[in-house]
């Protein structure tokens with residue numbers, strides 16, 4: 241079966257040797273040796289001043305919204321994974337959707353200003369599929385209206401924009417290390433802020449607000465990652481360059497085999513070093529999409545409708561119309577993309593795509 245993604249499994253003996261350290265230390269959580277080591281390695285690899293790793297990629301969104309959303313209106317994208325919008329509601333804020341750009345698929349910065357009012361506190365935008373938002377314009381708008389900027393950078397491991405890590409941008413950026421993401425710890429994530437005071441607050445927030453065993457800085461929650469998760473991260477880490485290079489090979493092979501007459505692909509923002517985190521294609525109609533999925537299914541290929549439905553159409557998220565996001569989400573699929581996917585399979589998938597979408 242060829243699925244949209246497959247978790248990268250490091251050699252079992254390498255995972256075991258990380259686990260042996262945990263047994264030797266007799267220390268399973270509360271920022272043990274492996275968690276600290278993984279943070280150091282990631283900081284160095286991504287050239288960051290700070291990164292706080294967490295138990296998943298959703299809790300960083302919740303912490304960011306708790307610290308910066310202030311129970312107000314948060315401007316956000318309808319084209320993302322549900323966690324982006326659900327975290328806003330979960331933290332008692334109100335999501336205000338702004339439609340996306342039809343080619344970059346990120347929030348359309350030209351439409352943000354008209355959604356701002358006196359209740360707006362923050363912008364939470366997703367660098368969807370690892371493609372950067374228009375960071376400069378969003379920062380300009382945020383500065384003008386005194387809003388905070390949070391980036392859901394769940395897909396962005398290894399992405400650079402203007403030669404620095406994409407995680408450097410915004411007041412807070414978040415990442416996911418879920419098993420389906422490029423770099424993973426099984427379940428895991430990270431929160432990054434360049435603002436010293438804010439990164440300090442994130443740190444205390446993710447550990448119940450503890451300031452030592454008997455004192456508390458303020459309100460907190462449990463976002464800690466365990467040594468068992470860090471062990472997986474440390475076992476995957478040595479393969480990260482190979483994983484990124486292999487995805488590039490797959491992406492470039494699809495680029496050369498797919499016939500882009502009626503099919504369109506994601507437009508990557510200028511000045512981006514992309515990570516090929518997904519291979520989305522936009523088909524001419526939902527009918528063609530369903531037909532494509534059906535025929536791929538007969539060949540045991542299971543693509544995914546990422547992202548469907550458009551988040552603004554989900555009941556508890558309100559009823560704002562988002563024409564572009566709704567149209568794209570009905571017609572977009574992500575093609576299989578994982579370590580070691582064979583050239584033969586890539587050609588077979590591309591042929592089906594070309595045949596159905598003539």
Ligand SMILES: *Cc1c(COP(=O)(O)O)cnc(C)c1O
Pocket residue numbers: 296297298299320321323324366392394395415416417418427428429
């Ligand atoms: C995966 C993902 C998340 C959530 O991350 P988890 O680690 O699964 O909690 C958030 N936002 C986006 C856009 C994602 O794709």
